[in-house]
Amino acid sequence: MSLIELAGVRKTYDTGQIQVDALRGVDARIEEGEYVAVTGPSGSGKSTLMHILGCLDVPTSGSYHLAGEDVSLLSEARLAEVRNRRIGFVFQQFNLLPSLKAWRNVELPLLYAGVPRQVRRERALAALDKVGLGDRAEHRPGELSGGQQQRVAVARALVTDPAMILADEPTGNLDSASTHEVLGLLDELSALGRTIVLITHEHDVAERAGRTIAVRDGEITT
Ligand SMILES: Nc1ncnc2c1ncn2[C@@H]1O[C@H](COP(=O)(O)OP(=O)(O)O)[C@@H](O)[C@H]1O
Ligand SMILES: [Mg+2]
Numbered sequence: 001m002s003l004i005e006l007a008g009v010r011k012t013y014d015t016g017q018i019q020v021d022a023l024r025g026v027d028a029r030i031e032e033g034e035y036v037a038v039t040g041p042s043g044s045g046k047s048t049l050m051h052i053l054g055c056l057d058v059p060t061s062g063s064y065h066l067a068g069e070d071v072s073l074l075s076e077a078r079l080a081e082v083r084n085r086r087i088g089f090v091f092q093q094f095n096l097l098p099s100l101k102a103w104r105n106v107e108l109p110l111l112y113a114g115v116p117r118q119v120r121r122e123r124a125l126a127a128l129d130k131v132g133l134g135d136r137a138e139h140r141p142g143e144l145s146g147g148q149q150q151r152v153a154v155a156r157a158l159v160t161d162p163a164m165i166l167a168d169e170p171t172g173n174l175d176s177a178s179t180h181e182v183l184g185l186l187d188e189l190s191a192l193g194r195t196i197v198l199i200t201h202e203h204d205v206a207e208r209a210g211r212t213i214a215v216r217d218g219e220i221t222t
Pocket of ligand 2: 047048
């Protein structure tokens, strides 16, 4: 059984006047421990695919099995649970709360999961250690570089020990030094066996992954 199995996944956005076929029959498998890059030009459907893989949205038709469970059939409440327990998200715009110290940002997924306060703090600090920011736990995002902020976001993604890290253009807002820092961290996590799906339109970023899935006009071409 693969960690991820997509079969005939279609996604149509219905905006009232027009319908956009963002995904037009996608079949894909991703194994546990794989590091996969999803590439494609702007508008090809990468983010739509990420939203479906991340259980932020469901297919219009087709099936999505995550760790054997058919998530295309789940209620919104169950989807939220799967999202929280199984998936760690990293976005282009970090999505950190500026008023919260680094460790407070990192503990948030555990707060939503109802983990007790002391355990939350311990696990948040351990996750910050893993991304090399153990000494920045009390800093707020504004006091950190872009690369460090994205590493805090990776720590937040890791804190629930998810089955998969899903990163959508995680280096899109970073300079080359910070890009190097974040990609190096993803390499390390991959070497430790973490499943990573990285979405990017940049070839040199995609090259870090073990395999590439190319999307074009809502279809997979490799
Ligand atoms: N919420 C939405 N409503 C309507 N159309 C959308 C929505 N999100 C994306 N689209 C359209 O779906 C297509 C794929 O978009 P997207 O998945 O964001 O591509 P990418 O991430 O590769 O740039 C595009 O034509 C886009 O305009
Ligand atoms: Mg996108």
